[in-house]
Amino acid sequence: MTHHILLIIHLISMAIWVGGHLYLWWIILPGVLKSRDIERLLKFEKSFEPLGMPALLFLVITGIWMSLDFGIGPKDWFQFSSSMETVISLKIILLLITVLFAISAQTRVLPKLRKGIDRLNEMAIHITMVSLLGIALLILGSFLRYGGFY
Template identity: 60%
Template sequence: MYMHHHLLLILHLISAAIWVGGHLCLAVGILPGALKKKDYTLITQFEKRYEPIGMSSLVVLVVTGMWMALQFGIGPGRWFSFSNPLERVVSVKIILLLATVLFAISAQTRVIPHLATRPKKLYEMAFHIIGVTTIGVAMLILGSFVRYGGI
C-alpha cells in the first residue's frame, strides 16, 4: 500500500508542477506582455502549445487526488463533511477544482470566442488567468498540509 500511495503522490506532484507551473508562466511571463501590447494572440499561442500537456496533467491530478483521498478513507460520502482535518483539505480542494472548471467554461464560452473582436475581453481573460493561477497555487499549498494531517 505505501509504495502504491507513494507512486500516486509522485504522479500527483509532477502533474501539479506542470499545471501550476504552466499557469504561473502564463500569468507572470506572458500575460503582462499581452496586456501591454494589447495582443491576445500571445495568450492563445501559449495556450495552444500548453493545452495538451496542461489538460493531461489536470486529468492526472484529479484521478490521483481522488484515488489518494479514497486511500485515506475519504470517499464521496465524506466530501464536504469537513469533520476532520483531511476531509477539510479534500473538500476545499474539490471546491477549488469546481471553481477552476467554472473559470474554464466561462473562458471557453464567454471570453475566448470574442478576443479578436472585443479588445476589452483581454482584461476579462486576464482575470480568468489570474483566478485559475491563484486557485492552482492555493490547491498546491492545501495539498502540502496533508503531510501534517490536514487543516
C-alpha cells in the first residue's frame, strides 16, 4: 500500500511539473518570443515556482523511495544489470540533466532577463529541454509498470 501511495504522489507531482512546463513551452513561450515580452515569462515563472519546485522535490523523494522499494538502491544505480535498474538509472541521468538546466536558468539566464538583458533565445532552449526531458522521464516511468525495457 505504501508503494501505491508513493506512486500517486509521484504521478500528481509529475503532472504538475511536466504539465506546467508543457503549458510554458506550448502556450506562453511562442507569444513571449514573438512579442519579446520578458515580463510575461517572468510572471509565469514567479507564479509556477511555488507549485513547481515542491512538485520536483516530491518527484525526487518519491522516486528514490520507490526505487528502494523495488530493491534498487544507490549501489545498483548505473549498473544497468537489469531492466528495472536500466530504467531507474536512465531516469536519474535525465533528472540530473534537468537539475543542471534548472540551476543554469535560475543562476544565469533568469537574473539577466530580470535585469533587462535579452536572453530569451537561451531561455527558450532551457524551457524546450526541460519540457522534453520531462516527457522522456514520464515515458521511462511507464516502463516500470511492466518491469523495465526487456
